[in-house]
Amino acid sequence: MAEIVLEIPPRLDYLAVVRLVVATAASLDPPLPDSRLDDLRLAVTEACSNAIKAHRPEAADQPVVISCHLDEDLFRVQIRDRGPGFDPDALTRLPAPTDPNRLQHESGLGIPLIKVLTDDVTFEPAGDGTIVSMTLKRPTAPPI
């Protein structure tokens, strides 16, 4: 197994760098297909964006840590923040797209998108923050 670790300041203007590095790591042989790379880029952006926004101000000098784990069958990316933590199952459920009230909600799509775009995702408390672990199957992987 190979591991690639990226540490960034808790700043949103670093998201494009995160996308680039994680997608490049996932392109190593055996590469994720292009469509899954798109899924990964978006899922990582959502998780990393949440991590940066949740980062405690008093921990501003500490990085958000993104680690990519390349197993033979799986690509796993973990994002660790230093925020207060949250319960992903307690998030407000958005109205159906055809419900006129749907237009009142400009946020709340990040976690649902991560769940749709990845093969597995977990949110775990870790010390003074949260670790989001997202897994995508590599081309040789059997079903999870």
Add this chain to the structure above:
Amino acid sequence: MELEIPDTDVDGWTVVAASGEIDVATAPALRDRLTDLVEAGSTRLVVDLEDVDFIDSTGLGVLVGGVRRARAEDGDLRLVCTNTRILKVFEATGLHEVFTIGSTVDDAVASEAQ
């Protein structure tokens, strides 16, 4: 993300052409543009996403806010997009049912409203 300046007008619709990546870091500029247009009375808007190669949930939220403000003034906000990478995000979130999405600007402005 880049926004084409100035916006163009097609049959009474104001077309805003975006390009590049629309994410949480860049979406505020699009939100400001759309809000300014509606407040200035341009309530029939088309956002051309043909040159956009990435959009995240914040970008989607900006478009949702834009269509809400436009429709509140009896207008609409429509999209131009043929990029399957971007369309997939709208379908994954169900927002393809919220927006009128055309393959060209002419197609978007001529389409039936959602």
